[in-house]
Amino acid sequence: MKLAELSERSGVSTATIKYYLREGLLQPGRRITATQAEYGEEHLRRLRLVRALIQVGRVPVSTTREVLSALGDDSLDQHSRIGVAVQALPHAPLPAEDDPATEHARHEVAKLFERLDWDDSRGSGPSSPSYGTLLTAVAALTRLGYPCGVEELLPYARAVSQLSVTELDLVARFPDEERVEAAVALTVLYEPVLLSLRRLAETDESGRRFMNT
Amino acid sequence: MKLAELSERSGVSTATIKYYLREGLLQPGRRITATQAEYGEEHLRRLRLVRALIQVGRVPVSTTREVLSALGDDSLDQHSRIGVAVQALPHAPLPAEDDPATEHARHEVAKLFERLDWDDSRGSGPSSPSYGTLLTAVAALTRLGYPCGVEELLPYARAVSQLSVTELDLVARFPDEERVEAAVALTVLYEPVLLSLRRLAETDESGRRFMNT
DNA sequence: TTCGTTGGGGAGTGGCACTATCCAAGCATG
DNA sequence: CATGCTTGGATAGTGCCACTCCCCAACGAA
Numbered sequence: 319m320k321l322a323e324l325s326e327r328s329g330v331s332t333a334t335i336k337y338y339l340r341e342g343l344l345q346p347g348r349r350i351t352a353t354q355a356e357y358g359e360e361h362l363r364r365l366r367l368v369r370a371l372i373q374v375g376r377v378p379v380s381t382t383r384e385v386l387s388a389l390g391d392d393s394l395d396q397h398s399r400i401g402v403a404v405q406a407l408p409h410a411p412l413p414a415e416d417d418p419a420t421e422h423a424r425h426e427v428a429k430l431f432e433r434l435d436w437d438d439s440r441g442s443g444p445s446s447p448s449y450g451t452l453l454t455a456v457a458a459l460t461r462l463g464y465p466c467g468v469e470e471l472l473p474y475a476r477a478v479s480q481l482s483v484t485e486l487d488l489v490a491r492f493p494d495e496e497r498v499e500a501a502v503a504l505t506v507l508y509e510p511v512l513l514s515l516r517r518l519a520e521t522d523e524s525g526r527r528f529m530n531t
Numbered sequence: 532m533k534l535a536e537l538s539e540r541s542g543v544s545t546a547t548i549k550y551y552l553r554e555g556l557l558q559p560g561r562r563i564t565a566t567q568a569e570y571g572e573e574h575l576r577r578l579r580l581v582r583a584l585i586q587v588g589r590v591p592v593s594t595t596r597e598v599l600s601a602l603g604d605d606s607l608d609q610h611s612r613i614g615v616a617v618q619a620l621p622h623a624p625l626p627a628e629d630d631p632a633t634e635h636a637r638h639e640v641a642k643l644f645e646r647l648d649w650d651d652s653r654g655s656g657p658s659s660p661s662y663g664t665l666l667t668a669v670a671a672l673t674r675l676g677y678p679c680g681v682e683e684l685l686p687y688a689r690a691v692s693q694l695s696v697t698e699l700d701l702v703a704r705f706p707d708e709e710r711v712e713a714a715v716a717l718t719v720l721y722e723p724v725l726l727s728l729r730r731l732a733e734t735d736e737s738g739r740r741f742m743n744t
Numbered sequence: 745t746t747c748g749t750t751g752g753g754g755a756g757t758g759g760c761a762c763t764a765t766c767c768a769a770g771c772a773t774g
Numbered sequence: 775c776a777t778g779c780t781t782g783g784a785t786a787g788t789g790c791c792a793c794t795c796c797c798c799a800a801c802g803a804a
Binding site for chain 1: 542544555576579580582583584586587610613614617620622623626627628649650652653654655656659661662664665667668669671672674675677678679683684686687688689690691692693694695696697698699701702703706713716717719722723725726727728729730731732733734735736737738739740741742
Binding site for chain 4: 320321322332336339340349351352353354355
């Protein structure tokens with residue numbers, strides 16, 4: 319298939335596909351002549367993944383490139399490739415160091431990790447960028463005077479622990495060679511699912527309580 | 532307090548504060564002389580909220596302005612103000628209309644809503660922007676061949692339903708005049724908490740399964 | 745009086761995700 | 775074989791966003 323057909327079948331403009339090729343998000347097609355190239359189904363699939371990550375998952379283009387290169391890094395085992403890909407995803411800036419709210423956040427999050435048996439040797443833990451994002455968010459809430467200690471965090475942690483089990487069950491059903499891509503796609507694309515369901519649930523619950531009808 | 536002190540106590544540069552003033556995210560200070568203004572504690576508090584929404588919650592500046600104006604709209608009741616503020620938050624683009632994946636998404640999400648008793652009259656439901664975001668994400672997953680039907684969505688929906696109850700319990704503890712701000716702050720700032728905990732949980736679970744030690 | 749400081753305002757910056765234009769080399773048609 | 779449309783590569787430009795710089799006139803302390 320030529321670039322124009324790839325564009326039509328994916329719904330992505332040829333200009334944008336050319337941009338992705340330049341940025342290394344897509345392998346170049348097989349050259350037919352000096353000015354033409356041939357693309358296959360795997361290009362279409364990859365393009366759809368790229369589009370989903372960028373548009374639905376809001377992953378920046380440069381980050382997408384890193385994530386994709388981790389997908390194909392044969393020198394790593396499955397867990398490491400998933401880890402590298404997920405760590406490349408965007409995270410909040412680290413919190414200010416000398417700040418009482420940050421101190422509180424560190425303390426509460428540390429207590430949370432004691433109560434769960436999450437293990438830093440598996441990649442969760444203070445060394446992970448997600449841990450930094452968590453600290454930043456907890457510190458910001460603390461600074462604004464909203465409660466955000468272990469007791470408030472635990473229900474969230476328990477909920478996502480359960481969800482991660484069912485999610486990894488899903489990932490495990492895929493054959494080896496598709497598993498890392500599945501893990502990344504599900505990690506990124508279930509984020510908007512989770513957030514929109516949460517907003518819908520909150521809107522509904524807020525209506526139950528604060529609406530007079 | 533003068534602008535310089537406001538800057539120091541909030542950790543936001545004077546240039547940025549001036550930018551927020553111009554953008555209407557902050558009320559102008561009380562004018563002392565022709566070239567000086569006085570700011571109070573409520574300016575500091577508002578500034579911290581703005582910073583948290585923009586930096587931690589990744590809410591765009593223009594959206595933040597809309598959210599803040601909904602906070603102070605006395606013509607609406609609490610539920611409506613929360614609703615307006617949350618609807619102003621960023622959402623994914625609506626999915627393509629004439630697409631089998633979108634059709635599938637509509638169908639599955641409709642089935643999901645039948646199983647929960649979420650009510651469109653309360654603001655959740657097809658008319659809500661979050662509903663559109665959900666459709667887009669489900670359609671993208673479907674297009675990539677990942678399972679994303681009622682059975683997969685239900686655990687997520689149940690989890691966030693529970694969380695929304697505890698969260699609204701928290702909101703209800705605040706006095707009336709602080710309640711809407713609390714609802715918005717908690718909605719936005721718990722998003723990174725939820726997402727980072729999910730990534731940590733997944734990393735941990737992936738380690739348990741796919742790591743050889 | 746002098747000199748640093750203050751707040752307002754307009755213009756500039758850097759990053760990002762495209763997008764428009766140009767060009768030479770095909771291919772298709774009469 | 776001539777003509778004109780299409781193709782893919784490269785370069786430069788666009789629009790948006792969140793700041794950030796700079797200048798200015800008015801203050802205020804020494």
